[in-house]
Amino acid sequence: SAVISQKPSRDICQRGTSLTIQCQVDSQVTMMFWYRQQPGQSLTLIATANQGSEATYESGFVIDKFPISRPNLTFSTLTVSNMSPEDSSIYLCSVEFLAEAGELFFGEGSRLTVL
Template sequence: SAVISQKPSRDICQRGTSLTIQCQVDSQVTMMFWYRQQPGQSLTLIATANQGSEATYESGFVIDKFPISRPNLTFSTLTVSNMSPEDSSIYLCSVEVVSKNTEAFFGQGTRLTVV
């Protein structure tokens, strides 16, 4: 299993500013994933964070808007840059563990409100 801690759990930010979300895992993992969940919607993958290389972004997400750091195998950050009210969402960090099952573990999420 894996235990994921995300900080902050929630924040209210002014438009035009940036917020950095931290994700700490209690074990070493090769890949970490960042998702966005807009109000009442499903999860959408933003990017895959690889240790030692640039993150891989999904269609519709760009590095300038969502820069990601992955300094080691247990930690990653996602920054939401130049925020607008449309960025108001829950942002979730996730890792996968392969044992009997291939299971994804998620952090509690960061609820971001942009005003």
């Protein structure tokens, strides 16, 4: 298992601004992912955060809007750029260990409200 810390846990942002969400894991992990969950909806995969290289984005998500960094095996950031009210959502960091493939561990999420 893992302890996954996300910051901020929640924030209220102004339209047009950008916010960076941090995800810190207490042990080295193989895979790190970023998901978005809009109110009452399921989770949507934004991208896979690759260590030392560009993230792999899912259809409908682009690097200019959601730049992602992963400088090492325990840390990643997701930036939501030029925010609009449609970006109001919960953003979740998740990790997977090689030894436990198929089992994801999630952070508590970052709830963003864009005014």
